[in-house]
Amino acid sequence: xxxNVGSKQVGRGPAGWVGHIVDVASGAPAHYGQLLAxxxxxxxxxxxxxxxxxxxxxxYQQVLAPFSRNTFPLPVPDETTVTFMTIFAIMAIGxxxxxxFAGLLDLGxxxxxxxxxxxxxxxxxxxxxxVSIVLFSNVAAGFPGIHLPFxxxxxxxxxxxxxxxxxxxxxxLRLRGDYLAIVTLGFGEIVPIFFKNxxxxxxxxxxxxxxxxxxxxxxxxxxxxxxxxxxxFIIFGIGFGATSGIAAVYFGMLLTVVAIVVARNLERxxxxxxxxxxxxxxxxxxxxxxxTVRTKLLAFALGASFAGVAGAFQASYLGxxxxxxxxxxxxxxxxxxxxxxxxGNIWGVLAGALALTYIDKSxxxxxxxxxxxxxxxxxxxxxFNFLIFGILLVAMMxxxxxxxxxxxxxxxxxxxxxxxxxxEAMGVEVETDNISxxxxxxxxxxxxxxLPSEERDL
Amino acid sequence: MTGSTMAVGLTGxxxxxxxxxxxxGVTKRFGGLLAVNNVDFDIPRTSIVSLIGPxxxxxxxxxxxxxGAYVPTEGEITFDGHPIVYLKGSKVKSRKPHEVTALGxxxxxxxxxxxxxxxxxxxxxxxxxxxxxxHWWDAILRTPSMLNEEQATIDxxxxxxxxVGLEERAETxxxxxxxxxxxxxxxxxxxxxxxxxxxxxxxxxxxxxxETREMTDFIRRLRAELGLTxxxxxHDMRVVMGIxxxxxxxxxxxxxxxxxxxxVRANPxxxxxxxxxxxxxx
Numbered sequence: 158x159x160x161n162v163g164s165k166q167v168g169r170g171p172a173g174w175v176g177h178i179v180d181v182a183s184g185a186p187a188h189y190g191q192l193l194a195x196x197x198x199x200x201x202x203x204x205x206x207x208x209x210x211x212x213x214x215x216x217y218q219q220v221l222a223p224f225s226r227n228t229f230p231l232p233v234p235d236e237t238t239v240t241f242m243t244i245f246a247i248m249a250i251g252x253x254x255x256x257x258f259a260g261l262l263d264l265g266x267x268x269x270x271x272x273x274x275x276x277x278x279x280x281x282x283x284x285x286x287x288v289s290i291v292l293f294s295n296v297a298a299g300f301p302g303i304h305l306p307f308x309x310x311x312x313x314x315x316x317x318x319x320x321x322x323x324x325x326x327x328x329x330l331r332l333r334g335d336y337l338a339i340v341t342l343g344f345g346e347i348v349p350i351f352f353k354n355x356x357x358x359x360x361x362x363x364x365x366x367x368x369x370x371x372x373x374x375x376x377x378x379x380x381x382x383x384x385x386x387x388x389x390f391i392i393f394g395i396g397f398g399a400t401s402g403i404a405a406v407y408f409g410m411l412l413t414v415v416a417i418v419v420a421r422n423l424e425r426x427x428x429x430x431x432x433x434x435x436x437x438x439x440x441x442x443x444x445x446x447x448x449t450v451r452t453k454l455l456a457f458a459l460g461a462s463f464a465g466v467a468g469a470f471q472a473s474y475l476g477x478x479x480x481x482x483x484x485x486x487x488x489x490x491x492x493x494x495x496x497x498x499x500x501g502n503i504w505g506v507l508a509g510a511l512a513l514t515y516i517d518k519s520x521x522x523x524x525x526x527x528x529x530x531x532x533x534x535x536x537x538x539x540x541f542n543f544l545i546f547g548i549l550l551v552a553m554m555x556x557x558x559x560x561x562x563x564x565x566x567x568x569x570x571x572x573x574x575x576x577x578x579x580x581e582a583m584g585v586e587v588e589t590d591n592i593s594x595x596x597x598x599x600x601x602x603x604x605x606x607x608l609p610s611e612e613r614d615l
Numbered sequence: 616m617t618g619s620t621m622a623v624g625l626t627g628x629x630x631x632x633x634x635x636x637x638x639x640g641v642t643k644r645f646g647g648l649l650a651v652n653n654v655d656f657d658i659p660r661t662s663i664v665s666l667i668g669p670x671x672x673x674x675x676x677x678x679x680x681x682x683g684a685y686v687p688t689e690g691e692i693t694f695d696g697h698p699i700v701y702l703k704g705s706k707v708k709s710r711k712p713h714e715v716t717a718l719g720x721x722x723x724x725x726x727x728x729x730x731x732x733x734x735x736x737x738x739x740x741x742x743x744x745x746x747x748x749x750h751w752w753d754a755i756l757r758t759p760s761m762l763n764e765e766q767a768t769i770d771x772x773x774x775x776x777x778x779v780g781l782e783e784r785a786e787t788x789x790x791x792x793x794x795x796x797x798x799x800x801x802x803x804x805x806x807x808x809x810x811x812x813x814x815x816x817x818x819x820x821x822x823x824x825x826e827t828r829e830m831t832d833f834i835r836r837l838r839a840e841l842g843l844t845x846x847x848x849x850h851d852m853r854v855v856m857g858i859x860x861x862x863x864x865x866x867x868x869x870x871x872x873x874x875x876x877x878x879v880r881a882n883p884x885x886x887x888x889x890x891x892x893x894x895x896x897x
Contacts, residue, residue, distance in 0.1 A: 419755050426754030426761065427740075427747045427768075434730050434741045441728035444682060446716035446745025446808050455751060565732070 210410060214239065214403035232523035234515055236406055237399065240474060242514045243409030244467045247416045249494040249510040250503055251463020254420055256492070257501035257564070258429060259456035260436030262338040264488055265325065265345025269461035271352055271483035272321055273314040273468025278384035278478045280305045280313060295391050307390035307397075310469050318465025319458040321348075326457030330450055333439070345488050353480035356380025383479025390473050398476055405474050412470060413507075416463055420503050423459065432456055486543065490517070493546050497553055499560025508562050517542050635660045635812055635844050636681065641690030641700070643676050643868075650676040651687070652868040658812065658846055663838060665847045665855045667879075668865035669888060674848045675725060677865070678814055681846075682722055683715040694718055695811060717745045721810030723801040725817050725848070731790035735781055735800050738789050739772040742807025775803040779833070795826050799833075806837075812844045813837065819851050827851060831858050856880065864888065 214236065221233045234242070248270060255263045278284060281294075283302030291298055293306040305313075325344045329337050358375040361368065378384065389398030390408065397405040423429055431452045434442035443449045472478040490513065498509020525537045553560070636658040643651040651673040658664050666674045679685040681692060683699060686709040692700040697718050700709045710718075721742070730738050747768065753761035776782045779799040784792060789800055798818060805813060818834070819827040831854050837843045849855045855862060855876070862879040864872040866888040872879050879885055 422755050422757055423751065426751075426765070427744050427749060428751050428754055430733070430737055430741045431744055433733050433737070434744075437730035437732060438728050440684075441724065441730070442741070443712045444684065444716065444722060444724075445742050445804060446713045447741070448711075448713045459751065 214406040218403055232519045234519045236403055238515065238518040239406045240399075240409045241471075241518050242511050243406070243413045244471050244474075245491065245494060245514045246413045246507050246510040247467040247470075248464050248491045249498065249506040250413075250416045250420050251460045251467070252491050253460075253495050253500065253503065253506045254423065254432075254463070255456050255460035256495055257506070258424060258436065259432040259453060261329075261453060261456060262334070262341070263457070263460070264338050264342040264485075264492070265348075266341075266460075266464055266491055267483045267485065267488040268325070268345045268348035269318040269322060269464035270468040270471070270487065271349050271480070272318045272461075273465035273470075274472035274478045274482065275352055275378065275384070275468075276314040276317050276465065277310050277469040277472040278379075278387050279303065281307075281310055281388040281473060282384055282386060284379065284384045294388065295394070295396075296388065304388055307392070307469075307473065310390070310473070311466055314465035314469035315462040316465075318468070319462040322458040322461025323454045325461075326454045330453055342485070342488075345485060349480045349483040352378045352483070353381055354378075356382075378480070381479065381481075383477060383481075385477035385479075387472050387476050387478060389476060390470070397474065399474055400476075409470065409474075412466060416466070417503055417507070420463075424503070428452070428455065489543075490546070493550055497549060497561055499563040501564030502560070502562055505560050505562030505564065509560070512561075513546065516545065521545075629657050629659050633659050636692065636694050636846070638677075638681070638692045638700075639690060641677070641680060641692060642688045643673070643680060643685060644688045650868050651680070651865075654690075654865070654868075654870050656863060656870070658844060659860075661838060661842055661844055662860040663834065663845045663847065663858055665849055665859040665862045666865060667849065667852075667855055667862060668871075672865040673868040674865055675816060676868075678722065678816060678846075678848060680709070681715075682720055682814065683710045683712040685709075694720060713745060716808050716810075719809065719811035720814065721805030721808040721812070722814035723798075723805050723816055723818060725820070727794075727797045727801055729789035729797055729800060729804070732788055734786050735776060735789055735792065735803075736769070736772045736785040738800055738804045739775050739807045740768045742804040743768045743771055743809075745808055772807065775806050776800075778806070779803045795822060798822070798830070802833075802837075806841075810843065812846060814846045814848075816848045817850060818847070819849065819854055827854060830854075834858060 217233065217236065217239075222235070248266065251269075252263060252266050255261050255266075280303050282304075283300065285303050286301035288303065289299050289301050290303045290305075291300060292304065292309065294304040296304040325341065329340045332340060355377040356379060358372050358377060361371040363369055363371070389396040389401065389405075391397070392408075395401065395404050397408040399405065431442065431447045434445065434447050435449055435452060439449055442452075471482070491510075494509035494513045495506045496509070497513065498507065499505025521539045521542055525539050528535050528538055557563075634657050636656070638654060638656040641651060641654045641656070642649070654673075654677065656677075666677065668674055676685065680687045680690075680700065681694070687700050687707055689707060690700060691698070691702065694715070695718065698710075699715055699718070700707060702708070730741060733741065747764055749758070749761040749764050773782060773785060776785055779802055781792075781796055781800055781803065784796060789797065792800060802813075802815070802818070815834070819830045822830060834845055834847070835858065838845060847855070847859070857876075859876055861874065862872075862876055863870055864879060864882070864885050866884075871884045871888060872882040874882070
């Protein structure tokens, strides 16, 4: 199976340091023994897809756009759709760190998307109109509000989302499985509700006659109306808003590539192995020296930071944000992308994000106009998006539970074939107590039943 | 019986500088169940010590207290001069398992607990994790120091796999290995933590006679070649008697005998615990 294991090398391309930072094509950890030919095929495929992605926006603008609505049997994704593909791709890749690598089910991922969006809204908009802070911006000096450039907004969004990711992680550290999912679900509900309601904060706290803190009618988030307008990201005078053509698409692609590279490099590191160990057996991981507290918090924080970036980009792209963008359904949508695509595999979740965004933003609206033309009273198919995703999910679980492009791990865990392999490998001797010298055998069964489950499982 | 736990056999008679693990008055209660009761226990450096006793005697519980998995109800444990279980005020505190691992205690599990869908090599590299210094930002940037460290873990991991004879299976998933290989991989993973003390929880369970012999020889080699101290829980008396320098017998959470294999074998309390009252007189 492995012919040259002794001479294994960490993948270091000839292209030097930058070469191996972005060494995304060289497959799973080099020692997973992928054949060279398979790697070459993968490299060629990736190059081709990257080239297609690069030329697509231009192709769309120059050639496809005039036809897209009616001519083709299926709609071609427009600029907005492709931009949202990149936004959801970044989120799916981030959620995959938490749910796929570390095996922590996070149902409140939308909270970090919201935090990123409101970071852009606070620091690049006229919202705080009583002050004027303009930094490296096209906005005229003295214009009301805080206007920071994207290269401040994005790191801020990363820091804020990561901080809240760790804050969410902290109380959930002792929770596993279902319980973890429920707590994260709550967090995902709380954050958007906060944003919705912090439009008129009135709060006074005084001790004796002295006012400690007094807020009167502070409008932090714009309430249900949200914050509008938000500055687009601007580089060298080129704006990356929804109205600036294909520039935003390329910016989104750039962010996606960065997200892929970062996630890939984390996966192929001691962090990736520690996450894998926690996913496989948290107790054993801790006994083998993995600081599970820190490692899980790191997964939550790093995963959240991806959504922070996606949120900041989304808000500046749309030029507005409201809490309505950050419903629970978005958490579920991203999770479905991860699961359908192939949890644990970056390329799988990328495919999941692209496919579902396409269905959600291109295919269903297109279907909607078709249906409306024929039967105006029939409900618009765009309202059925979660019905369709649900059916897709059920079908996927039935026929290909490991996802569209599965990670090697999940494929083995979930497929019948993998189970058979494992059973065969376990062979005949799984009975452990073949030489029993124990008169108290019964006693042990009784005793272990009394132990709290967490302590019994060692 | 509690009074007789003190200074049976060698415990207490070993000079401080030769003691790797010193446990004093260790007690663990689970609710109303007294799993381990006031156990004193010393492990001399580079010795092979076995902990035996009937099922439910508290052996694994004692293991789990040395490794920080359980916090004892009472008692103190020091390892290599570092307190593992200690009193802070009137409360018993324990180091976290990963901190204990970093100090130099590696272990295997009674029921194999490998990281099933990680390769054999990655299992061992996960064991080395605790000694690695690169941070997540090094991982993202793939800094030269991080890459060197990764290469070093591959080399060390392969060396350990060679030691246990699994170098040909480096790329195989842990769960796809045969049972005996899984046992050996668990030891390799534990060795990855660079232990001074290796805790083996029933290493020959489920093995046939020849595999058991191999494992026994292997444990001897570990001490000879790596200078390890080994604490063993084992039911197979041939293994225990053949390999141990000292044996401690637990029954109902208490030490009932301690000493060389010959002494323990001759001890009437041990015979009674294993075979029942009356057998000793017979």
